Amino acid sequence: MTSCAQALVRLLEGYGVESVFGIPGVHTVELYRGLHGSSLRHISPRHEQGAGFMADGYARASGKPGVCFIITGPGMTNILTAMGQAYADSIPMLVISTTSRREHQRLGHGYLHEMLDQRAVVSGVCAFSHTLQRPQELPEVLARAFALFNCARPRPVHIEIPLDVLEMPADELDLRPRALPQAPAPAAANIDAAVKLLASARRPLILVGGGARRAGQAVQALAERLQAAVALTTNARGLLAPEHPLLLDGVQSSSHGRELFAQADVVLAVGTELGETDYDFFGLGPLALNAPLIRLDIDPLQILGAARADVGLLGDAKQGLQALLAALPQMPSSDWAQSNVARVNAAERAGWTGKQNVMQQMLDTLRDSLPAPIVVGDSTQPVYQGALGYRAPQANSWFNAGTGFGTLGYGLPAAIGAKLAMPERPVLAVVGDGGMQFSSAELIAAREAEAGVIVVLWNNHCYGEIRDYMTARDISPLGVDILPPDFAALAKSCHVQHLPVRSFEQLHEVLAGLKDTRQPVLLELDAAAFLSA
Known part of the structure; x- marks a missing residue:
């Protein structure tokens, strides 16, 4: 018999998962039965919070989701902080946990690791949380998680499996991974509107966040085409080489940076929340821009965020940047960016x-x-x-x-x-x-x-x-x-x-x-x- 737990491991293999972080407990031993003989490597941290942080670092470095096996109750409360960090920084993390047997849930009879509503506890630090009621749901729910990681804003996903469901037979399940959708490209009409603004710019500025971390070549090509000053958030560092003449230091929160930003006549923000920890570290107040703002983001809520966008480009950062490049005409030469980038960087470091x-x-x-x-x-x-x-x-x-x-x-x-x-x-x-x-x-x-x-x-x-x-x-x-x-x-x-x-x-x-x-x-x-x- 193939159990639900064993089917889960086989599906993870099919989606390309190579490592799992977790601490075995009496509620998760059936998952470990499934690991034996699989291609997945199991890493044993010393605390569930460590498991979550390891999965986070694994995901950032590799681009693949970090996966955790976590016990009911204290295991889930321990990993919440790590999920919160991954949620804030848009990191793909799959947390598989157990939960009480279905007939024991919400009774408060003192069963081991009992929580009245585990999903409610975790809901604020994940894109979605799902309780598996029967093995037949597993292929669809797991596919939803990997689809979110692949073509939407990647944040933690939590799937909890009741102890009785974990052991149920799953022989009839189709364990082939499902074809995942690709991230959408921005609409052509919106690209045209953005190109119209960018083509007329003489003092363009590009603000790049972690949502563009896999689009480095496109970021550099567009910056050089526009001759735009480029500010990278913490999670976008490295998208331009250290010596690149268009690269600003982390001046988003300094008075020197704010003064330069105020001179821009068009601003393109790519994959960034424009949030406090990147743009207002010193408490100068929210970022104020005097120029039209173009926002390119996979998350529509960010496009409609606190900083009002004149043009919103909903879609994948790499595809959006490539579409802008393809539609932009050759730009007249300008030394505004390079001369001001060097000046602002020097002023910042002198202080x-x-x-x-x-x-x-x-x-x-x-x-x-x-x-x-x-x-x-x-x-x-x-x-x-x-x-x-x-x-x-x-x-x-x-x-x-x-x-x-x-x-x-x-x-x-x-x-x-x-x-x-x-x-x-x-x-x-x-x-x-x-x-x-x-x-x-x-x-x-x-x-x-x-x-x-x-x-x-x-x-x-x-x-x-x-x-x-x-x-x-x-x-x-x-x-x-x-x-x-x-x-x-x-x-x-x-x-x-x-x-x-x-x-x-x-x-x-x-x-x-x-x-x-x-x-x-x-x-x-x-x-x-x-x-x-």
Whole structure:
């Protein structure tokens, strides 16, 4: 007999799933019966939140959905934060959980892991949640999830399977993956309206977000055709090469950037919410544009968002950009963008403090000491500096928890997921000593999975960002000067190499000497030593 659980695993194989993140429990053992003999690799994190962050990092690095197997009740409440981060950043994540037997649901009789309404709890952090009432629903519901990942705004999907349904026979099910629809292209009439505005522009500006992360060539080609200044959000970094003359630093939230934006005579926003964490980091107020706004997005609600669009292009970012390119005439030459990009970037960097320059140098050393690294950040001060100045070597190589949901503990497990997705590339997790304590147990999960993540620990013995924020608001710091563990002892207990680092020269030498891509290593940077050098 093929059970519903076994059928699920076979369908996942058919949709190209290669890895599953999860912690086995008595409610999910039937799923593990299905894993035996399958092609799926199972990764065991040490906490369900870690499972979700690993799936998130895997999805960002690979472009494929991250998949989790999660137990009823506490497993689902544990993964909610990770789902919230993925929801905020539009990351495809499939969470398969169990739930109580159908005859036990909503009775409150004290069954194991019982929740009165698990779907209601998870509803705010997923695109949809579905309870499987019988095995016959499985092929359709799973196809809906992969269709959403493929041609709509990709956000987490939750499918829960009652324990009795999990064991039901599913021999008669058609387990072939369904043909998935492709993302739509914007309507021709709207493309024409956008081209009319762009063709007349002499000071064009392009704002690019994570929704265009797979459309790098089209972004660059359109920017060069228009000779437009380009601002990339955190999740879009790397879509233009670091040295590209049209590339702005992360100036969306600075007065220098706002002044340049105000000069634009047409603005094209692609795959971006135009939200606070990318465009109003310093509290200057919502982004105000003086020029006509064209919005290209897969989500119609974003086109009708807070920033009023003069032209809305509903569809896939890559197809939309290619359609604009095909319809645009040759543009007259203009040096407005290049001269102003260089000026604004120089003004922005001239205003950085000594501390900011040190943290930027640290990030640049990470990038330049390794071949095309993927840098995954936690919510920590160097990562916030990277939002202003880090230039990723290529797309999908810089992502962190400093945007959207903004959770601590993301960096290490997300980097593990990215490394499992891209084992041939160096992957670094940039974490603070505070954030590291949220998910330090995943260090041994990295060792077990032979995920050779390079953990770069910025140890300032406190929640530094919050301490500085308190001080700036004339609040006496409280609860932020935390006692860190002995990270060398922690690494040793997790069978991971620990290397203390106290200078940029030493950091470069250590990184250049790391050859084993299967064994994680913890580099502990003494923040005080770097800042006082």
